[in-house]
């Protein structure tokens with residue numbers, strides 16, 4: 001089977017700080033990948049390097065193509081989508097209009113097209129309806145963002161990324177701020193997208209959730225990949241436990257360590 005996505009020796013240097021240090025791994029299609037690590041480990045930098053938002057050395061390959069020299073806006077067109085930690089939507093546009101704005105791939109001639117045909121293309125309109133139905137949020141199509149709950153906003157943010165029909169989706173803390181059960185329900189919906197063929201790489205601080213829904217997990221610490229494996233292997237990996245327990249003056253790390261410990265029980269196997 002062709003590897004859908006891979007990074008090799010991916011490295012990002014910010015002045016004297018090596019935020020990402022020779023990270024290499026491959027991801028097979030339709031896999032749910034978790035990317036975890038303590039604060040400042042380099043997780044967001046990884047997403048930025050993959051999508052071309054930050055300069056990096058090493059290689060990024062996707063579906064047989066080397067994207068390393070491809071600029072950020074063109075990487076999106078190759079089928080890589082992402083969400084950001086901030087949930088910014090156009091607050092005076094409805095959910096459907098927000099998705100449509102994202103789905104319309106702009107080109108140098110699109111302002112001219114807008115003059116003669118100021119309506120979404122059929123392909124974009126279809127992609128929007130498809131994204132709404134895949135996340136089962138058709139009922140939110142005409143709602144304005146200020147009227148959305150936090151949980152609904154999370155779904156809309158993912159739907160907006162789906163409206164560009166990505167085959168690989170990078171999610172940066174998509175469930176942040178949700179309560180445990182709401183986060184798990186949200187992750188279960190993401191899991192369904194993976195079952196339908198989408199590949200997802202998700203950053204999240206909620207170690208318990210990542211261990212429950214992901215097929216494989218990569219752990220970063222100080223920019224280095226310190227462990228890779230399935231949830232069971234990650235649970236038991238001493239370097240992972242050390243990375244989380246080692247930074248005990250960091251409340252988020254302490255919280256993650258507690259979640260990791262709580263997730264060790266046999267009743268916490270992966271949900272499928």
Ligand SMILES: Nc1ncnc2c1ncn2[C@@H]1O[C@H](COP(=O)(O)OP(=O)(O)OP(=O)(O)O)[C@@H](O)[C@H]1O
Nearest residue numbers: 014015017019037038039040041042043044045046
């Ligand atoms: N533009 C930048 N310039 C300089 N240093 C940066 C820049 N962006 C990130 N860093 C540093 O790079 C390191 C990795 O940051 P990054 O945001 O990728 O970590 P993270 O794992 O996503 O952390 P968090 O869990 O807090 O979001 C940190 O030490 C951060 O301070």
